[in-house]
Amino acid sequence: MDRVATNSLKNIIAGPVPALILSLILLIALLLLSFAAQNTAKLADIYAPLLVVNLVGIFVLLVLNLGSLYKLIKQVRSKVIGSRLTLRMVTMFSLLAFLPLIVVYYISIQFLSHGIDSWFDVRIEQAMSDATLLGQVSLKSLKEGQIETLIRYVPDVENTSDSLELISLLDRIRREEGYSETAMFTQNGRILASSSMQPGTLLPSQPGERVFTALDSNDAYAEQETGVDGSRIIRLAVIVPPSTVGMPPHVLQAIKPIPLRFANLESSINTAIGEYDRLLYLRGPIKFGFIMTLSLVSLMTLLLAVWTATFSARRLASPLRELAEGTQAVADGNYNTQLPVTSHDELGILIKSFNRMTQQISKARENAQQSQIKLVEQHTYLETVLGHLSSGVLSFDANQKLRTHNSRACEILDIEELDTLYNKNILQLSQALAPLKDFFIILNEAILANQPEWNEEVTLFSSHGKQVLLCRGTRLPGNQSGGSGYVFVFDDITVMLQAQRDAAWGEVARRLAHEIKNPLTPIQLSAERIRKKYLHTLDDSQKQTLDRATRTISEQVDSMKEMVNAFSSYAQPVSMNIHDVDLNQLLADVVELHKGHFGQVEVTLSLDDSIPPMMLDSGRMRQVFNNLIVNAVQALENTENAKLLVSTQSGTGKNEKIVTIRVEDNGKGIQKELMEQLFEPYVTSKEKGSGLGLAIVKKIIDEHGGAIWAKNMKNGGSCFTIQLPVKMNRLAQQQQSTTDKR
């Protein structure tokens, strides 16, 4: 049987139908029992089965009720929703049924008891008793009379010894006294003689043992009996003394038919008195029967009432329980709860309203979820946009607390993480991020100014050097509380500014080279011609002066040519000659080349062997290292314990492998006022320097995609740091990949 069929069967069994059928059967059985109790002839015979059916039915009802109550109490203890209400209703309904029932039962018992007692009138009872006594007296009198009559014949019988005479005497006695039979017996029952009304009767009616037993103690016996033909008779027996001394006495028996009328009357009186006696005796059992029937009816009514109360209470509480469970489900977050509408009364309306409410809540929740999803999508979209912006973004709410940022902001500001600083206001941020204190103070001032738009170039100084940020601020639309936030967008324009500056310097250099280089050769040639033409024509003093002047012009022109060539070199676009270079080897070669110039300087080479061959222009990189080492050696002049450290180290940058080269000395360091413009042309601390050395160095590094910066060391001296991306040819890349995997 499948589950649906099982459930249907279960519902039918648990439903009201079986109980109603049982109740109907019990009611019919009780009704029949009631009729049977009234001694209805046909039903009296099935009294016992009816009683059994009722007892079994009541037992079943009792078990059903106890089971229901046990289940209900268990539910109450388990705090099942609705069970308390059901129990309360069951108690109330049961009391409502019990109280009137017990009153009716008590009154009915009283009424029944007195009613049955009243059936037996005292006078009738007395009359019946008197009639019985009268009948008994009459019968006794009749018997005594008959005995006396029979005893009168005893002397005659006693004196008759001849058998024929005895038969004749017995015949005479029978006829004279109207006996149906006379007979003479010995004491052990042997027939001596007899006479009968029926001529064909051979043997007389034999006196029983009880007759002889009675005659043992009395001289006479007279008892009524029913004859063989069903007629009523009186059996008379008397002792006949022996005629001879020493002989046993004999028994004279006579059968006296009772007149039919007398017999009928006696039978009628016997029946009537017997019926009355029986009825009188049955008064107790009748009461017992009625009271038992009434008790059974009451008990069954009570049990049915309790069962009905339980069933009704469950039915009534069922929608409330479902409603409570539904409410609980909604409270637990199940907004799709729908309850079955089983009735169209107020509870049905309530359940419909509940269903409507949950539907609306569910819809609202769906809308909220969709809004949430949209919001998340928008947020993701915004984050994606912000994340891919080349500009840094920071937004602050009306309380100046950080609300949004993008990854680019962290990169520009060189901050690891900003998420942990959310909900901190701008001043707290400036304290938490001390190197950016000035930056946040400027932003704070912009917020306080509360201008719709704000624009400013902010310069930051960090370990990487000067950083120029172009910041733009916009006031955000206010919310309902009236406050408004601020969003800042900023770009790192340091590189751009540097590029602009480099381009400007390049243009200057190109123009210088173009505008100055051209006249230099005529000037030099002219000086040479003047010298050649007029030197021998002048006297010694003038000759000396001219010679010195033309020589100076020629030297200065050469010097200017060199300078112009340098500018030209700086300004010219370079064609790179990139190839595999062993950086460590290159550095070692350069150091070795300058070994003769180091003097007292202690040179240390610290090279990282793991650096792979790199794609570099070895000539230009040699120029870089030459420049830096020469600068360092020059900076170490007049320095005690002069030390020069040249080191390489491989590492990982943001997205690629890098190599860091440091040229560090313990010389006099870099002047602070030069630090900002150290890599710009015409910036030098040397008397004879062109100021293009570091500018060219930076240009070469830029051309290799690297970076260079300088800083003064705490213990004196300066350090130039170069970072180069590791660019390898394909073969080298494969080799490096294999090495990394190992």
Place this chain on the structure above:
Amino acid sequence: MLVCKKNNNPLLLSLLLLVAAWSSSAHGRDMSIDQIEARLDGQSIQVDGNLTLTLTDDVRKALSKSIPLQLNMEFVLNRARNYYYDKEVAVWTVPIIISYRPVSDEYVVSRPDLLNQEETFGSQRAALERLGVFNNLSLPLPEPLKEGKKYYLEARVKLDLGQLPAMMRPLAYFSSSWHLNSKWTEWPLIR
């Protein structure tokens, strides 16, 4: 009426008797079968026997108040079997009614199966004594008995509560003093 039937165990009455068993079990035996002699006589069994019939006060009082009582003498003829339950061959119930006539102050003993055969007694005791002795009670056999097989007769006497007036039955069923019966006794069948 002498009844010959295979099964006479009314289920409902048995249930009621079970309900009252607690009381009857506590009550002493008021009836007993003292002696039974069963002889095979052609197609019937002739039974002689002596019973002791003692009525309780409640029953005696009811009898004296003209409530007729029916005593059933129950006989079961079984064939003994060695390796299985004994086979029930026949069952007989012999009813005997004792009643009281108030006017003539006599007790009448009769057998419903034998018309016009009633005996009157002046006292209850005499009537019960007479009831306790029966001779040549004939029990007809439903089928001839098998030769060479061993048969035995089970006998019991009991007061038939179902024959009481309807209004008395509930009380009788629930009262221990009305549950009068002897034990089942076994007697050999003499061929």
